[in-house]
Amino acid sequence: MNQNEWVLRYLQTGKRLTARDALQTFGVMRLAARILDLKDSGYEIRREMVEVNNRFGATVKVARYFL
Numbered sequence: 001m002n003q004n005e006w007v008l009r010y011l012q013t014g015k016r017l018t019a020r021d022a023l024q025t026f027g028v029m030r031l032a033a034r035i036l037d038l039k040d041s042g043y044e045i046r047r048e049m050v051e052v053n054n055r056f057g058a059t060v061k062v063a064r065y066f067l
Contacts, residue, residue, distance in 0.1 A: 003026060003028050003034050004034050004037050004038055004041075006026045006028070007022065007026065007028065007031070007034045007035070007038065008038055008043065010025070010026075011045065011065065011066060011067045012067060014066075014067075015066075016048075016064045016065065016066040017031065017064065017065050017066070018031075018050075018052070018062050018063065018064045018065075019031040019032070019062065019063070020052075020062070022034075031065070032063070035047075035065055043067070044067070045065055045066070045067060046065070046066055046067070047063045047064070047065050047066075048063070048064050048066070049061045049062070049063060049064075050062060050064045
């Protein structure tokens with residue numbers, strides 16, 4: 001199974017995915033590129049911007065993807 005398939009199957013379970021989650025779960029370092037691949041294949045993947053704390057404790061916004 002390739003990275004696109006891993007990401008798609010994960011999203012199809014109803015879960016949401018950030019770049020950090022993708023790296024920790026699947027070793028996917030370029031989630032946005034995988035999302036673009038899936039969108040180009042016809043999947044309607046949505047994005048929301050959420051606030052999270054980075055490793056320094058600062059609040060930052062990141063994209064969280066879902067179907």
